[in-house]
Amino acid sequence: MLYLGLISGTSADGIDAALLRFDPRLELLAARTFDYPSDLRRRVLELMTAPALELDAYGALDAEVGEAFADAAMRLLEEAGVGRAAVAAIGSHGQTVRHRPGLAHPFTLQIGDPNRIAERSGIRTVADFRRRDIAAGGQGAPLVCALHAALFADAAEVRAVLNLGGIGNLTLLEPARPLRGFDTGPANCLMDAWAQRHLQRSRDENGEFAACGRAHAPLLEELLADEYFARPPPKSTGREHFHLDWLDERLTRFPSLPIADVQATLLALSARSIALALRTHAPATTRTIACGGGVHNRALMHLLASELPLRLGHDCVLETTTAHGLDPDFVEAAAFAWLARQTLLGLPGNCVEVTGAIGPRVLGAIHAG
Numbered sequence: 001m002l003y004l005g006l007i008s009g010t011s012a013d014g015i016d017a018a019l020l021r022f023d024p025r026l027e028l029l030a031a032r033t034f035d036y037p038s039d040l041r042r043r044v045l046e047l048m049t050a051p052a053l054e055l056d057a058y059g060a061l062d063a064e065v066g067e068a069f070a071d072a073a074m075r076l077l078e079e080a081g082v083g084r085a086a087v088a089a090i091g092s093h094g095q096t097v098r099h100r101p102g103l104a105h106p107f108t109l110q111i112g113d114p115n116r117i118a119e120r121s122g123i124r125t126v127a128d129f130r131r132r133d134i135a136a137g138g139q140g141a142p143l144v145c146a147l148h149a150a151l152f153a154d155a156a157e158v159r160a161v162l163n164l165g166g167i168g169n170l171t172l173l174e175p176a177r178p179l180r181g182f183d184t185g186p187a188n189c190l191m192d193a194w195a196q197r198h199l200q201r202s203r204d205e206n207g208e209f210a211a212c213g214r215a216h217a218p219l220l221e222e223l224l225a226d227e228y229f230a231r232p233p234p235k236s237t238g239r240e241h242f243h244l245d246w247l248d249e250r251l252t253r254f255p256s257l258p259i260a261d262v263q264a265t266l267l268a269l270s271a272r273s274i275a276l277a278l279r280t281h282a283p284a285t286t287r288t289i290a291c292g293g294g295v296h297n298r299a300l301m302h303l304l305a306s307e308l309p310l311r312l313g314h315d316c317v318l319e320t321t322t323a324h325g326l327d328p329d330f331v332e333a334a335a336f337a338w339l340a341r342q343t344l345l346g347l348p349g350n351c352v353e354v355t356g357a358i359g360p361r362v363l364g365a366i367h368a369g
Helices: 038-049 055-080 114-121 130-135 145-152 189-199 205-211 217-224 244-251 259-281 298-312 328-344
Strands: 002-008 015-021 027-034 087-100 107-111 125-127 159-164 167-173 180-186 287-291 317-320 365-367
Touching: 002 055, 002 328, 015 055, 015 328, 027 055, 027 328, 038 055, 038 087, 055 087, 055 107, 055 114, 087 114, 087 328, 107 130, 114 125, 114 365, 125 328, 145 159, 145 167, 145 180, 145 328, 159 259, 167 259, 180 189, 180 259, 189 205, 189 244, 189 259, 205 259, 205 298, 217 244, 217 259, 244 259, 259 298, 287 298, 287 328, 298 317
Parallel strands: 002 087, 087 125, 159 287, 287 317
Antiparallel strands: 002 015, 015 027, 087 107, 125 365, 159 167, 167 180
16 A cells, blocks of 8 residues: 655745655655645744734634645645555645744644545545654654664664754664654754845755855854754754744844845854754764755755764765655655554654653544545
């Protein structure tokens, strides 16, 4: 049977859809990213940082995003020439709009009503993966680490898998050590937001905006002084913490910086924070395998390729998951297809060493097709 994974990440720039077979090995059969309509994306991004929640608007957006996810699933199957009956389940992550694992009553919130997906597709849909882990005392993230380990671990080499989404996260694959992973901080989200504000573009294509400026060392040090970077794992974060207001507050100490220099500094923040995280938590890493939308930012990948060996003090290969047979744009979507399969098999989906939960848990709620 086939499984279909759906996710829209922190950047909210579209819905990644991936159709996979897992037996006898993972095989990506079809994949595509479906753009959000611009007005829908704008409202999703506004909800992520809104100080208050208007219930009618929230409910309508949950339904609308659910319809968009259902459209993505059905269009992918149509393009692949695959009938619904061949799909055992859809695993839908949804769109995270709030992630607060550090509160007295921690929570995480994803929209994209899975009932809509199940109703439209007629396919059993598994969703709401993160909240059970949080209920068990975990961070609810990252959830992709187990699949990273299954696909990319090597008994003879210390490796890290680096997801460059809106937020960066690392999976640490060290022989003879437990699997570990955590969110490093911003990868693309601040650069995207700064480009949107000043260029009216959703992202800095290939880092060209950043390349027009020079990283400002004092600002970079100010950004790196945020307590999140020094906090030990397990940890996870999102736009709730790293957003333009966070940046603007720190920019008041550096008035009149050219906007391109700010973008160059945000690029440096992403690369430096990742390299320092590896130096702190897995200094023997010799291969970093990258995935996510940030792999297409040539300036970011170039800077990472120099930062990693500089901070680690030895050579460290930087490559993408393409070198290991999986399109870097669809690793997360593949992970949620895999998590749906775990749920249907009654198997845990979380890694307690990663999330900090008190035990392994079967994740997600099943919506009949």
